[in-house]
Amino acid sequence: xxxxxxxxxHGVRGLVRLRAFTEDPxxxxxxxxxxxxxxxxxxxxxxxxxxxxxxxxxxxxxxAQRLTGTKLFVERDRLPATEEEExxxxxxxxLAAVTEGGESLGTVRAVEDHxxxxxxxxxxxGREHLLPFTKAVVPVVDVAGGRVTVVPPGEIIVRPEAGEExxx
Amino acid sequence: xxxxxxxxPFVDGYLLNKADAARASTRNExxxxxxxRSTILPQFVGLTFGVYNGKKFLPVQxxxxxxxxxxGEFSPTRTFTGHAADKKxxxx
Numbered sequence: 227x228x229x230x231x232x233x234x235x236h237g238v239r240g241l242v243r244l245r246a247f248t249e250d251p252x253x254x255x256x257x258x259x260x261x262x263x264x265x266x267x268x269x270x271x272x273x274x275x276x277x278x279x280x281x282x283x284x285x286x287x288x289x290a291q292r293l294t295g296t297k298l299f300v301e302r303d304r305l306p307a308t309e310e311e312e313x314x315x316x317x318x319x320x321l322a323a324v325t326e327g328g329e330s331l332g333t334v335r336a337v338e339d340h341x342x343x344x345x346x347x348x349x350x351x352g353r354e355h356l357l358p359f360t361k362a363v364v365p366v367v368d369v370a371g372g373r374v375t376v377v378p379p380g381e382i383i384v385r386p387e388a389g390e391e392x393x394x
Numbered sequence: 395x396x397x398x399x400x401x402x403p404f405v406d407g408y409l410l411n412k413a414d415a416a417r418a419s420t421r422n423e424x425x426x427x428x429x430x431r432s433t434i435l436p437q438f439v440g441l442t443f444g445v446y447n448g449k450k451f452l453p454v455q456x457x458x459x460x461x462x463x464x465x466g467e468f469s470p471t472r473t474f475t476g477h478a479a480d481k482k483x484x485x486x
Contacts, residue, residue: 253480305480313485316479340469341467342455344483344485360455381424381426382415386406
C-alpha cells in the first residue's frame with residue numbers, strides 16, 4: 227500500500243522532502259525500508275526533522291532529483307495488528323456491501339471521517355450510499371471473505387419550513 | 395453577560411421535535427437535515443444525523459464532546475480525498 231512520495235531535493239547532500247500519507251507523518255520511517263511501485267527498489271529512510279529525509283545510498287542532489295515523484299509502498303503484512311473493532315481503511319476499501327437478505331448494495335469506495343465518526347461510501351447501481359460505520363449499520367465485517375453485511379438505516383427527512391425557524 | 399450566554403444556543407426549533415421522535419423510535423434511523431447552523435444540544439447525543447453539505451447528507455454520529463458545536467462543522471463542503479495508507483477506522 228502507498229504510504230508516501232519522494233518530493234524535491236533539499237540541499238546538496240542528497241536529502242529530500244518526503245510527503246507522508248500515514249496517520250502520523252513521522253511513522254513513515256518506522257516502515258522503512260520502503261519499496262517503489264514495482265517492488266524492485268528498496269529505500270531505507272531516515273527522517274532528519276520535519277519532512278526532510280535521508281535515503282540510504284543517495285548522497286548528492288542529482289541522485290535525489292532522479293527520485294522526485296517516486297511513490298513509496300509498504301507490504302500490508304508489515305503493518306501492526308489493529309485493536310478490536312478497528313480496521314485499516316485499505317482493508318475496508320473494495321469490500322462488497324450486501325444486506326442481510328443477500329442483496330448487493332455495491333462496493334466500498336472510501337471510508338471518511340470528518341470528526342463525527344467514520345462512515346463508508348458504497349457505490350453501486352448508480353447510487354451512492356453513505357453508511358455510518360457502527361455495529362448497528364455494519365454488523366459484520368468479513369475482510370477475508372471480501373464483504374461487509376450492512377443494515378441500511380431508515381431515513382427521517384427534516385425539511386426546513388417557513389415560519390418555523392426560531393431559536394429554542 | 396455576553397449576548398450569546400443570555401440568549402442561549404441557537405437551534406432550528408423543528409429539529410428538536412424530530413430528534414425527540416427519533417429517540418422514541420427503536421429503529422436505526424438517520425435524520426436528514428439541512429440546518430447546518432443549529433447548535434448540537436445534549437438531547438441530540440446518541441442520534442445520527444445526515445447533515446447536508448450542498449451535495450449529499452454526511453452521517454454525523456453525535457457524541458458528548460460535540461455538544462456546543464454546530465452541525466455544519468462536521469459536514470465539510472469541500473472535497474479532500476487523501477490516501478488510505480495506514481489509517482484506521484474504529485467501528486462505533
